[in-house]
Amino acid sequence: MLRIHFSAADLVRTRVETRLDPMWELVLSVHQVARPASYFGGWNRLARQRLGETGLMRDAELLATLTPARGYFPDFLTPASRATELEAGVETVLSTDKQRLRAEVSRLDGGRGAGPWLDDVAAGRPAALNRLGVAMRRYHRTVVAPHVEQASEITGRWVTGLAHRALSHGLDAVLSKLGPTTRWQAPVLEVHYPETRDLHLEGRGLTLVPTFFGVAHPISLADPELQPVLVYPVSREPFWQPGRGRDERTRTDALSELLGETRAAVLRLLDTELTTTGLAALTTTSLSSISRHTAVLRRAGLITTRRSGTRVLHLRTPMGNGLVHGR
Structure with a gap:
């Protein structure tokens, strides 16, 4: 807490x-590449495809060593300048003084496959910082900028x-x-x-x-x-999926009209099991409201619900899959 x-x-x-901070979006998008929430499953697949096609997966891996999806990551990666453009934010990161670099990077457990690079960043060595800047710019241009x-x-x-x-x-x-x-x-x-x-x-x-x-x-x-x-996370549109075709957008709109936006969003998220609390966080909806929506979807045969200890887990049924995918 x-x-x-x-x-x-x-x-x-x-x-x-009033605006997104480009450095926070860069860091948090790296988390979605490593451990995507269900909402970002489509984006994750597209991002990995683009990184692979452009030979830039190594950039994402290096960034992930500095920004673990769980636990601590250095504050200097999200400077307080509130830059509205990526380049200004990257330049602020690269100008971080050596004492702060050493103190913050030393709190990391180390990254698999990072080799000596992480130590070089901590020491403020120009080559390592230049590599960090290149990775930030290329990664952002490839998988974040198209959706800004x-x-x-x-x-x-x-x-x-x-x-x-x-x-x-x-x-x-x-x-x-x-x-x-x-x-x-x-x-x-x-x-x-x-x-x-x-x-x-x-x-x-x-x-x-x-x-x-x-x-x-x-x-x-x-x-x-x-x-x-x-x-803080904003409430995203229920059907934000990068690269959707016209037919899929039509199905999405129809599903929303049929079930209502929140209920349809819940159904789309449940391609993997999620708890009631997880659904509430992903849709920015109260727990009581999510409980009502899942009850309706369960009675309609579109999802199943089971208990695992103190957790309540929900998952789409084959009928629910058919409705989401237009089959």
């Missing part, structure tokens, strides 16, 4: 970023909704709408997190940054001395 402690001054200084426009459009609609809530109901309404894995009990924002931490803002305020490629839960910087940031 991450507990973020606000004072009155922090509430005044808290702000909502669509991701930005979806994010813009979500942030606009948050802005309207802030104007109508105040910042409390924003902090209470950051997804099912967060809970606002003034003056503390609680976030379900892999580790137990307390972050005291101490008058610095909090910057809320939307992310398209982040899915599990909001993320904060590891170093509590840095300007506080909370990167």
Whole structure:
């Protein structure tokens, strides 16, 4: 659990970023290449295909050694400059001072297949940093940049909704709408997190940054001395699938009209087993609402539900597969 402690001054200084941060999107997309959420299964397959065809899979592997999909990754990869263009963000990363590089990279467990490269990055050696910059630029150009426009459009609609809530109901309404894995009990924002931490803002305020490629839960910087940031996943369109053909888009629209957007989104996500909590996080919907939707889909014979210890797991049935894929 991450507990973020606000004072009155922090509430005044808290702000909502309106655009995606290119460095956070790069890092979190690397996580989706390594361990894709069900929602990004189609993107993962397409990304791996493009990386293989262009001979750039090694770039993704090097980035993955610096940005493990689980646990800690260095803060210097997501600088606080809030650059709106990738190149400015990459240049900020490459200009990180050697002391910080050494301190942050040393916290990693090491990467399989990284060889001495990770040590060279930690030491700030020019050749290693140049290789990092090349990997970032080529990887982003190949698998992230083709979808930036669509991701930005979806994010813009979500942030606009948050802005309207802030104007109508105040910042409390924003902090209470950051997804099912967060809970606002003034003056503390609680976030379900892999580790137990307390972050005291101490008058610095909090910057809320939307992310398209982040899915599990909001993320904060590891170093509590840095300007506080909370990167939270936006609610993505239910049927965002890169490279869809016209026939598939038609089926998608028809499924949404038949079942409703959220219920159809749940059905599409269940190509692999997911828990109720996982579905709530991926669709940014409350647990009670997801439970109602899964109950309806189960009664219709489109999904099955089973218990595994304390978890409730859902999966599409053959009938559900047929409906999703138009068979």
